[in-house]
Amino acid sequence: MATSKTLGESLRQHGVSRRGFLKFCAATASMMALPPTMAPAIAKALEQARRPSVIWLSFQECTGCTESLTRSFSPTVENLIFDVISLDYHHTLQAAAGDAAEHAREQAMTLNAGEYLVVVDGSLPGPRANPGYSTIAGISNYEMLMETIEGAAAVVAVGTCAAFGGLPKANPNPTGAVSVQDLVKHKPVINVSGCPPVPMVITGVLAQFLTFGTLPELDEHGRPRAFFGQSIHDRCYRRPFYDKGRFAETFDDEGAKAGWCLYRLGCKGPMTYNACATMKWNGGTSWPIEAGYPCLGCSEPDFWDAGRFYKSLSVPTGAPGDLLVTAGAVGAAVGVGAGLMSRQQSKHAVERHDTVTADQLEETL
Amino acid sequence: MATFADIPIRIEQPDAEPQQFGHAVPILNEIRHALARLAEQGETTRIDLGAMPFGPGDEARLMALLGQGEVAAQVDALGPTRIWETRFAGVWVLDYANVDGERIALQIEVDEVPQMLRAPRADMTDSLAALDAALVSAAADPAADPAAKSRH
Ligand code: SF4
Ligand code: SF4
Numbered sequence: 001m002a003t004s005k006t007l008g009e010s011l012r013q014h015g016v017s018r019r020g021f022l023k024f025c026a027a028t029a030s031m032m033a034l035p036p037t038m039a040p041a042i043a044k045a046l047e048q049a050r051r052p053s054v055i056w057l058s059f060q061e062c063t064g065c066t067e068s069l070t071r072s073f074s075p076t077v078e079n080l081i082f083d084v085i086s087l088d089y090h091h092t093l094q095a096a097a098g099d100a101a102e103h104a105r106e107q108a109m110t111l112n113a114g115e116y117l118v119v120v121d122g123s124l125p126g127p128r129a130n131p132g133y134s135t136i137a138g139i140s141n142y143e144m145l146m147e148t149i150e151g152a153a154a155v156v157a158v159g160t161c162a163a164f165g166g167l168p169k170a171n172p173n174p175t176g177a178v179s180v181q182d183l184v185k186h187k188p189v190i191n192v193s194g195c196p197p198v199p200m201v202i203t204g205v206l207a208q209f210l211t212f213g214t215l216p217e218l219d220e221h222g223r224p225r226a227f228f229g230q231s232i233h234d235r236c237y238r239r240p241f242y243d244k245g246r247f248a249e250t251f252d253d254e255g256a257k258a259g260w261c262l263y264r265l266g267c268k269g270p271m272t273y274n275a276c277a278t279m280k281w282n283g284g285t286s287w288p289i290e291a292g293y294p295c296l297g298c299s300e301p302d303f304w305d306a307g308r309f310y311k312s313l314s315v316p317t318g319a320p321g322d323l324l325v326t327a328g329a330v331g332a333a334v335g336v337g338a339g340l341m342s343r344q345q346s347k348h349a350v351e352r353h354d355t356v357t358a359d360q361l362e363e364t365l
Numbered sequence: 366m367a368t369f370a371d372i373p374i375r376i377e378q379p380d381a382e383p384q385q386f387g388h389a390v391p392i393l394n395e396i397r398h399a400l401a402r403l404a405e406q407g408e409t410t411r412i413d414l415g416a417m418p419f420g421p422g423d424e425a426r427l428m429a430l431l432g433q434g435e436v437a438a439q440v441d442a443l444g445p446t447r448i449w450e451t452r453f454a455g456v457w458v459l460d461y462a463n464v465d466g467e468r469i470a471l472q473i474e475v476d477e478v479p480q481m482l483r484a485p486r487a488d489m490t491d492s493l494a495a496l497d498a499a500l501v502s503a504a505a506d507p508a509a510d511p512a513a514k515s516r517h
Binding site: 016017018019020022023024026027029030033035036037039235236237238239240259277278279283284290 | 386411416419420421480
């Protein structure tokens with residue numbers, strides 16, 4: 001349960017020195033995508049912060065988001081989980097099971113009414129869908145979500161499934177899956193999309209709430225701007241090659257070996273907003289494009305239905321798509337504009353829900 | 366705990382020039398501006414290299430350009446933090462690692478002395494009390510004080 005001890009007290013009790021605390025704050029600033037000069041302000045706020053209670057609900061998901069979270073760096077995540085946040089309910093990480101687990105959730109809701117955070121991973125069958133597609137302890141996902149958010153301060157939808165419906169919602173959406181924001185209208189919803197999201201982004205959002213007690217500024221898809229404010233393409237280290245019109249054409253040609261742009265191998269970087277290019281994966285080791293693999297656009301709504309992964313910006317057919325391919329081919333002439341344009345197209349594609357055949361895609365190349 | 370470094374993999378790179386993605390020199394320019402602000406107005410700067418879109422080789426190139434100066438230190442608090450002055454006086458690199466030795470942040474600090482190396486004022490107040498307590502216990506138990514013993 002949440003304790004009344006402040007984080008400063010709790011850390012000192014664990015023998016963390018002031019220099020250690022300063023380091024924790026420097027890492028936290030970096031994690032929150034804040035300038036390092038914010039570290040003293042973070043230190044001041046964290047010193048007084050109290051552990052918020054977190055209830056984590058897992059619905060139609062693959063546990064990849066939790067896997068991602070637990071791959072976040074120590075000490076940050078371990079402190080977050082054990083010292084900083086009070087994770088009162090999480091199927092995968094909690095020891096309790098069955099009635100005892102459900103009891104823990106109800107107790108956390110009562111004790112922290114109005115103050116706890118609800119984190120959701122996975123989409124859920126909507127109110128008109130058959131609830132039998134996904135239940136926990138005999139309670140439908142829909143019922144559990146609506147009951148749990150009642151006393152919540154905010155809801156964090158972790159992963160593209162919770163944020164936008166993700167894989168379960170992909171055409172033909174057999175379970176009638178919807179996203180959290182489709183259902184939650186009277187509480188703030190923060191979307192931390194990605195399939196899975198970058199672990200430091202998950203902890204960064206929780207750290208922001210913990211540090212400043214405020215919710216982050218969000219973009220048009222309800223995602224924190226600090227992490228989703230720039231496209232993969234805008235921050236991609238291969239961008240100079242894009243600008244010069246140098247593209248790998250296959251996964252093993254000379255261009256691929258020389259680290260050229262992966263646009264023509266299907267990179268969705270220009271239409272994708274996420275923090276991979278700077279925060280990277282596996283503790284900052286690398287990220288998909290650095291490994292020679294095009295971005296799939298996993299943090300964008302309906303990316304599963306946006307066409308094939310290895311076809312150059314596989315938005316559906318039509319003039320805008322052709323234009324975009326041209327944009328990629330001439331590189332520098334359009335630069336950033338391509339990202340904006342493709343994002344718009346992706347939106348139209350989603351609205352129209354056009355299907356694309358392999359032949360049509362070939363024609364666009 | 367197993368770390369990535371423990372996984373026995375061998376990376377085979379084709380024989381080629383080290384890759385250059387050209388992201389080191391712009392940072393060096395940023396550092397140049399920061400150093401000018403420190404020298405002229407005493408304004409300090411911190412740059413989070415984790416927020417830079419580095420490609421393979423860019424960080425190594427930046428570090429090679431910065432080089433190593435006269436001072437190096439390590440702070441052991443929540444895992445090691447390696448700190449060194451670059452060959453440009455006033456430009457420091459701070460490489461923060463967690464208890465498993467994995468990097469959690471990499472920063473450039475442009476300052477006379479990095480903040481992390483200064484003794485926190487609150488720690489000095491605590492130390493004063495600890496030092497007083499050490500003096501009191503030394504006076505109360507001369508047997509435990511080797512200097513006192515030799516005087517007998
Ligand atoms: S298209 Fe992809 S690989 Fe090319 S610069 Fe943009 S994000 Fe990087
Ligand atoms: S590079 Fe693209 S597809 Fe890969 S994790 Fe990042 S946003 Fe998702």
